[in-house]
Amino acid sequence: MxxxxxxxxxxxxxxxxxxxxxxxxxxxxxxxxxxxxxxxxxxxxxxxxxxxxxxxxxxxxxxxxxxxxxxxxxxxxxxxxxxxxxxxxxxxxxxxxxxxxxxxxxxxxxxxxxxxxxxxxxxxxxxxxxxxxxxxxxxxxxxxxxxxxxxxxxxxxxxVFASPPVLGRAEVRASLGVPEQTPVALCLARLEPQKRHDVLLDAWAAVERDAVLWLAGDGSLRADLERRAEALGRRVEFLGTRADVPDLLTAADVTVLTSDWEGLPLAVLESMAAGRPVVATDVGGIGEVLAEGGGLVVPPADPAATAEALNTLLFDEDARKSAAADGLRTVERDYxxxxxxxxxxxxxxxxx
The missing domain is CATH 3.40.50.2000 (Glycogen Phosphorylase B;)
Structure with missing residues (x-):
């Protein structure tokens, strides 16, 4: 055929x-x-x-x-x-x-x-x-x-069409200047209005303690978002378009997606398959995917709820490990x- x-x-x-x-x-x-x-x-x-x-x-x-x-x-x-x-x-x-x-x-x-x-x-x-x-x-x-x-x-x-990482966690973090013990959240999304990075940056300002947010993707809003993120300093890194998503997932602790709308985003499934818990807005098929664990869903356009979920998964190791295990089971069973x-x-x- x-x-x-x-x-x-x-x-x-x-x-x-x-x-x-x-x-x-x-x-x-x-x-x-x-x-x-x-x-x-x-x-x-x-x-x-x-x-x-x-x-x-x-x-x-x-x-x-x-x-x-x-x-x-x-x-x-x-x-x-x-x-x-x-x-x-x-x-x-x-x-x-x-x-x-x-x-x-x-x-x-x-x-x-x-x-x-x-x-x-x-x-x-x-x-x-x-x-x-x-x-x-x-x-x-x-x-x-x-x-x-x-x-x-x-x-x-x-x-998920899984691809193994090429580099290990320590190598990727070293290449991006992030210490091994620093918590990292990764957002895999084009820098376009749908993805609502403005909500994510507002949430990140309320994240406790030292942590780094990696924004992997490019788009029409990059310059505006970079200006918006200036007050957050090195806590936010714009990585541009990346072809090494498996490597980035290996080096991150949590992924986050704050979209206004989605169908069934591959970024969520890729994260779960890599053992990385997800914080994502409850839009499209995301709530169904995370219904039995794998991360936390939050309302769209809600920086406070997003920050609370990120604080939980970034700084509570037990919660993070439990969500990661649930996500792996879901992907293996249903996707x-x-x-x-x-x-x-x-x-x-x-x-x-």
């Missing part, structure tokens, strides 16, 4: 992580995979491993941009000749439908990773017109799509990569 993944970029985000994992593991399930994307370090890694990667310019939410992206994707379809196209998120679904319109009809399925609450009606209208089937990454996301008027989508929960790949394989083959 020839599977073409269409996604805007292949950098450090959760959807990008899923695409890289699926394309990398697809051969085990009889897939021949390719990716149409604007590129990124994950695209480079896939290409180096032999997966065809077709360049597509970013659509950038403009009519001209969408048409340029669709034209490039059409060339990818013509060259790769997929049996099925798997688009990741709404914009990619629109681009892929325009690319696949002429000639032989190919099934187009869309993996919906989530949008802001106000965008669900518009997303639903686009998905109804573009997609032969929609896959939601969590039951909570499927519920919101259904409430917005989409026929109940399939649910295949995100999972296995083989289970995800089998579910997608059955769905894609049934759509052909």
């Amino acid at each position: 020839r599977v073409l993944h269409v996604i805007s970029e292949l950098g450090p985000g959760g959807a990008e992580t899923l695409v890289a994992g699926m394309a990398g593991r697809g051969e085990e399930y009889g897939w021949v995979s390719a990716v149409a994307s604007a590129g990124g370090f994950r695209a480079d890694a896939l290409a180096a491993a032999g997966t065809p990667v077709f360049p597509v310019p970013l659509a950038r939410r403009s009519k001209a941009g969408v048409l340029k992206a669709a034209w490039a994707t059409r060339r990818a379809v013509a060259r790769f000749r997929p049996d099925v196209v798997l688009a990741h998120n709404v914009g990619a679904s629109l681009v892929a439908r325009l690319a696949c319109a002429p000639g032989r009809r190919r099934p187009l399925l869309t993996v919906f990773h989530g949008v802001a609450e106000d965008d669900y009606p518009a997303a639903t209208r686009i998905l109804r017109r573009t997609s032969d089937a929609v896959i939601a990454v969590s039951p909570a996301t499927a519920d919101r799509l259904t409430a917005a008027g989409l026929d109940r989508p399939a649910v295949i929960r995100n999972t 296995d990569a083989h289970t995800l790949m089998k579910a997608y394989d059955e769905l894609l083959r049934g759509a052909r």
Whole structure:
């Protein structure tokens, strides 16, 4: 089965992580995979491993941009000749439908990773017109799509394609100038409005004692956030885009995510799989993931609750170890990569 993944970029985000994992593991399930994307370090890694990667310019939410992206994707379809196209998120679904319109009809399925609450009606209208089937990454996301008027989508929960760290805890900390005993919280998130780093920085100002916050990611808000963090000094480090997430997880003690909305973020699952407890807002599928432990959920836009949860997990070793053990059990039981790949394989083959 020839599977073409269409996604805007292949950098450090959760959807990008899923695409890289699926394309990398697809051969085990009889897939021949390719990716149409604007590129990124994950695209480079896939290409180096032999997966065809077709360049597509970013659509950038403009009519001209969408048409340029669709034209490039059409060339990818013509060259790769997929049996099925798997688009990741709404914009990619629109681009892929325009690319696949002429000639032989190919099934187009869309993996919906989530949008802001106000965008669900518009997303639903686009998905109804573009997609032969929609896959939601969590039951909570499927519920919101259904409430917005989409026929109940399939649910295949995100999972972890684990990669072992290259460097150890001491090496990573030494490279970033952090002593071995200093508590470290790690935030794996693009510096964009959705992720609400402003809430996190306000919470960090109320974290007790000496601890360091690593912000791994880049984005349009970086300059504003750096100015906001000046008063916190070396307690906050902006690491930029990183390709060494397993290493950072090894060196951190806790991870934190303060988003206003999510689908089912891979950053939470990666943290739990690495034995790192999570502090995260109760949005999207996060509450379901952490229902049996693995960390603490907090309300969105609540710096005080976020600070309290961080203080608990950073400075209470017993609480941290207990949450880490719970998280590992949850990932091993419910978020296995083989289970995800089998579910997608059955769905894609049934759509052909």
